Amino acid sequence: MKLIIKGEYELYKREIELIFNLFKEEDDEIIFNNQSDDKNTINFLYQIKDGFVQTDVEVNVDEKHFFVSHKRKLTDTNDKTKKKLIKQVISFVWLQTLERLTGKKHDWGILTGIRPTKLYHKLLVQTKSYDKVNEILKRDYLLKQNKILLLQEIVKRQLSVIPDLYSLKNEVSIYIGIPYCPTKCSYCTFPAYAINRKQGAVLDFLQALHLEIDLIGKWLKESNKKVTTIYFGGGTPTSLSPNQLNDILKKLAYWVDFHTVREITVEAGRPDTxxxxxxAILKKWGIKRISINPQTFSQRTLDIIGRKHTVEETIEKFMLARKLQINNINMDLIIGLPGETLVELINSLNQIEKLNPESLTIHTLAFKRASYITKNRGEFEIINRDEIVKMMEYSRNWTKEHGYSPYYLYRQKNMLGNLENIGYSKENNESLYNIISMEEVQTIIGLGSGAVSKLVPPNSETTSRIPNPKEPKVYTENVKELTIKKIKELNKIFLE
Known part of the structure; x- marks a missing residue:
């Protein structure tokens, strides 16, 4: 399907493209061209009149001719508010147009952002009523009932797990990024460099990380800032040697009293690390939560996506962690991996049932721009939209039947089936860091290569990001200067 877009679209092309991408099949495209003579045209007109924002769309496509219109009352003449409302009205009418044109329904309505639960929390604070929030999501955002109820369930769970979720802005969490893995998976765009070929660079990186921990640790002490959670990600932190891991934890513990931190998680995602x-090092430092991520229990798929470990190794390392009494283990699965169907998902979930981890995160494969699988999509066998929806529905039912409840959710661009990633857990085994990070309720200080600091001022809803360089060499060469700048920004939101 090729559609020619005409009319008043110039300021809102991005919104038109985002909604179109929700429905787009492989050969579909839209072309913005007011001069085109093509007969397959969609004409946009928006106006502000008598206190209302209105958008009208006229459709002439493949002998289909119809109009769709929507308007909303403009309650604030502020330019930013006005532009936001116009975006919503255009997205609303465009979604209705495409649903009518294609016969497809999009459960997430006009929401294209990655944090729909954050919107739910915001509306809940404003309305103090779950019913009112649900009504707004249905009326103004066109969410379908299944997604509304999913969001409600997650938000209720989050507030049960962290009752003070809305009052954490004066504390901080820490994310430490270790940018190394044994190999890079074909779907991955995270900072993840093959560690076996870079031992000299690893030592330089660790020296820089220790410096950054010292500088930030000193700031934490001087500002009397409490740390809520700590999360080690990457990459794969357990790619480092036992001594290297121990030295990082020792350095961090010098500045932060681990006994006052609510949760510390270490990603041990690759079983081969x-x-x-x-x-034993993790146990020594009181770390009670780790992730061991199979992604799938199909050896054929593991080989295809470049994970150099076996299914048996995943099971073996899980049992090893249990033997050492690590009793809060998360496992990740990805649905939609190359060549996989519902059959492979059922097999993976059967294995999960036997291992019985405390939490399970179900990801939907996303075609990230920089990943190998995206750049070489023709090499891989990818299932269709209907199959991926069936797999997600199966996983939702399976988790419910096995005592897992959803506690956090996020979405990504270019996800198969326009679905979502959902974290499930058994009661009292939720990742506090995941909730805090996804809902952006407090500042997260990112340390290490590729780590992003998200600054959330205690008295403002405005957030800002300070990324560390992804490339370890660049990070290593600039760490002192970048950290001093980061501390200045932290002082602005906390001390000034």
Missing amino acids: ISKEKL
Whole structure:
């Protein structure tokens, strides 16, 4: 399907493209051209009149001819508010147009952002009523009932797990990014460099990370700032040696009293990086939550996506962690991996049932621009939209039947089926960091290569980001200067 877009679209092309991408099949495209003579045209007109914003769309496509119109009352003449309302009205009428044109329904309505639960929290604070929030999501955002109820369930769970979720802005959490893995998976765009070929660079990186921990640790002490959670990600932190892991934790513990931190998580995502010695180090420092991420229990798929470990190794390392009494383990699965269907998902969930981890995160494959799988999509067998929806529905039912409840959710661009990633857990085993990070309720200080600091001022809803360089060499060469700048920004939101 090729559609020619005409009319008053110039300021809102991005919104038109985002909604179109929700329906787009492989060969579909839209072309913005007011001069085109093509007969397959969609004409946009928006106006502000008598206190209302109105958008009208006229459709002439493949002998289909119809009009769609929508308007909303303009309650604030502020330019920013006005522009936001116009975007919503255009997205609303465009979604209705495409649903009518294609016969497809989009459960997430006009929401294209990655944090729909954050919107739910915001509306809940404003209305203090779940019913009112649900009504707004249905009326103004066109969410379908299944997604509204999913969001409500997650938000209620989050507020049960962290009752003071809305009053954490004067504390901080820490994210530490270790940019190394044994190999890079074909779907991955995270900072993840093959560690075996870079031992010299690893030592330089660790020296820089220790410096950054010292500088930020000193600021934490001087500002008397409490740390809520700590999360080690990457990459795969357990790619480091036992001594290297121990030295990082020792350095961090010098500045932060681990006994006052609500949760510390270490990603041990790749089973081929886990050893008895490394798990013992984590236990020594009181770390109670780790992730061991199979992504799938199909050996064929693991080989295709470049994960150099076996299914048996995943099971073996999980049992090793259990033997060492690590009793809060998360596992990740990705639905939609190359060549996989509902059959492979059922097999993976059967294995999950046997292992019985405390939490399970179900990801939907996303075609990230920089990943190998996206750049070489023709090499991989990818299932269709209907199959991926069935797989997601199966996983939702399976988790419910096995005592797992959803507690956080986020979406990404270019996800198969326009679905979502959902974190499930058994009661009292939720990741506090995941909730805090996704809902952006407090500042997260990012340390290490590729880590992003998200600054959330205590008295403002405005957030800002300070990324560390992804490339370890660039990070290593600039860490002192970048950290001093970061501390200046932290002082602005907390001390000035």
